[in-house]
Amino acid sequence: MAVGHVSGRVWEAGYGVTGGETSTPVTPGTAFAACSISKHVAAFGALLLVQDGVLDLDTDIGEYLTSWQLLDRGGQQPGVTLRQLLAHTAGLSDTWYRGYAADRAPSLFQVLEGSGPTTTPPVRSTLLPGSRFRYSGSHYSVLQQLMVDATGTPFEDLMRTLVLEPVAMAGSSFDQQFPHQRPHLVARGHHAGGTTISGGWRAQPETAAAGLWSTPADLVRLDLEIARAASGESKLLDRDLATEMWTPQIPGGSYGLGTEVDDRAGRRRFGHTGLNVGYTCFSYVWPDSGTAVAATTNSEDGWELLASIRAAADRRHTTRITAAPRGDVTGRYVLHDDYPIDIAVTNGQLSFSAAAQQPVVLLADPDGRYLHPGLDLEVRFRQTDDQRYLLELRQEGVTQTATPSTKQPEQVNIHL
Numbered sequence: 001m002a003v004g005h006v007s008g009r010v011w012e013a014g015y016g017v018t019g020g021e022t023s024t025p026v027t028p029g030t031a032f033a034a035c036s037i038s039k040h041v042a043a044f045g046a047l048l049l050v051q052d053g054v055l056d057l058d059t060d061i062g063e064y065l066t067s068w069q070l071l072d073r074g075g076q077q078p079g080v081t082l083r084q085l086l087a088h089t090a091g092l093s094d095t096w097y098r099g100y101a102a103d104r105a106p107s108l109f110q111v112l113e114g115s116g117p118t119t120t121p122p123v124r125s126t127l128l129p130g131s132r133f134r135y136s137g138s139h140y141s142v143l144q145q146l147m148v149d150a151t152g153t154p155f156e157d158l159m160r161t162l163v164l165e166p167v168a169m170a171g172s173s174f175d176q177q178f179p180h181q182r183p184h185l186v187a188r189g190h191h192a193g194g195t196t197i198s199g200g201w202r203a204q205p206e207t208a209a210a211g212l213w214s215t216p217a218d219l220v221r222l223d224l225e226i227a228r229a230a231s232g233e234s235k236l237l238d239r240d241l242a243t244e245m246w247t248p249q250i251p252g253g254s255y256g257l258g259t260e261v262d263d264r265a266g267r268r269r270f271g272h273t274g275l276n277v278g279y280t281c282f283s284y285v286w287p288d289s290g291t292a293v294a295a296t297t298n299s300e301d302g303w304e305l306l307a308s309i310r311a312a313a314d315r316r317h318t319t320r321i322t323a324a325p326r327g328d329v330t331g332r333y334v335l336h337d338d339y340p341i342d343i344a345v346t347n348g349q350l351s352f353s354a355a356a357q358q359p360v361v362l363l364a365d366p367d368g369r370y371l372h373p374g375l376d377l378e379v380r381f382r383q384t385d386d387q388r389y390l391l392e393l394r395q396e397g398v399t400q401t402a403t404p405s406t407k408q409p410e411q412v413n414i415h416l
Contacts, residue, residue: 001295001309002028002216004224006233012217019188019196019298031171031179031213032187032296033201035274037283038174038212039140041222043086043258045163046147047241050082054150057083057244061142064150068112070142072125080129082146085139086257087249091127092138095120097210098277099202102180108155108205111141133250137209144208155207166236167225169218174207186213187298189278194299197278210276216294219283223271223292226259227285246270264365267318275300282306286317293317307376315373318363329381333391333402341391341402352379 004010014026034041049055055064058081062069070092072078084090097120100106106118114122123138144155151158156174164172179186179201188200204211228234229242245257254261262269271284271292280302283294293313295306329350333341342353346361350370353359362370362379370379378394391402 002220004220004292006224006290010217030187033276033279034212034214035276035281037272037274038210040258040272042208045159048162064146066149078125078129085143088135088139089130091129093123094136095138097137097206099204102203105203105205133253140209141206167221172214172218174212176203178213190299192300219294220292223285227287289317291317329389332405334405335402
C-alpha cells in the first residue's frame, strides 16, 4: 500500500509474500495487476488527447475508428461519443474480462468481434446510448481501439509516453509482457481460498479495461496529479478536464469520466476500485485533505482487507460535518429481542450505542444520514404517521428497522 500528499511526499510499504515458489516478500517495488484502475489511468490518457485536440469528448466515435466499427445487434452504427465510453453510458455489451493464459490470448480485434479464442461476446451496442449507466469493460475496449486508431500508436506505447512517464509511474506498464520480463518483481495472483493462478497471472488483451501492471505508489502519483489538475496546479491536465473526471455524468450518479465519485460534503473522495482474476485493489484521493491512498492484493479474497483500509482512510481524511444533533430522536430502540440501540446527545453530538458495543459518536451527512465512524453502517431516522421515529440501519445494502422501546436507556458517558 501507499499514501501520498499533493506536496509530493509518498509513504509506501509491502506486506506478505508474492506467492512464488520461494515466497519472495512483497516490497514497495512489487508490481500487481491494477485491474479496473486501468480504466482510471486510460481515461486520464484519453483526456490528455482531448486537451491536445486529437479527440473530442462529444464527437461520434465513428469519426476516429478506422480499423473496426461499433454496431448494434441489427448491424447499424449507433451514435456514441467518447464521453459515453469513458462514463459507461454508451450501453455496450455487459462484459467482465477474466483474462487468458499468455499463449492463448486473443487480439483486441478478436475481443471486439468475439472471435478466435475470445471467451466473451462481441462488443455491440445493446442499450440506448446516453440513457443510463451500465458498468462494463467493453466500453474501454472500444476506447482502446479508438485511441490506437486516432494516434496510429500501439496502446501500451501511447500510454507510456502520454501518462506513465510524465507522471513518473516507473513501475507501471500496459504491456502484457511486463510481468514476464521481471517475474521476481511481480505478485502472483490467487483464487479465493489461496490457490495460485495457473502461470501466476493472466494476460489481458483488453489492456485499457483491466491490463495495467502497477505499484500502489505509482497509482497514488496519478491520483495526486489529478487532484492537482482539479486545483489548476498540474502541468499535464487542465482544470476543466480534471473537473469533468470528477463530475457524475448521469444526474445523481456516482461515476464520472473513468472515475468513481463520492462527492458528499465532508466525505469527498474520487478514484477507482478493481477486481481481476487473482487480484483486488483500490486507489482513491481525498481532495479536501490533499491525500491519496492505494492498496493492492494478490488475492480474490482481498476485498475485506481493502475495505478496512479504505474505511480507516475515510475516518482520517474526510471532514466531519457540523450539524445540530436531533434531540427528538434520542432514546432506546429495539432491533429485535434482546438487541437494544440507544441514541443520545453527548457534548453536542449524536451518539450511538448498540447491544454489548462501545458507544460511538456518529458522523452527520447533510442528507439526513448518520455514519458509524468504524463500520459500514448508515443510520437514518424515519418519522411515522403517529409522529414516532423509527431507526433504520443500512449495512451492505440491507435495511433493518428498530422500533422505539418503552424502556429508557441508562445514562451513557462518552469521552471524546
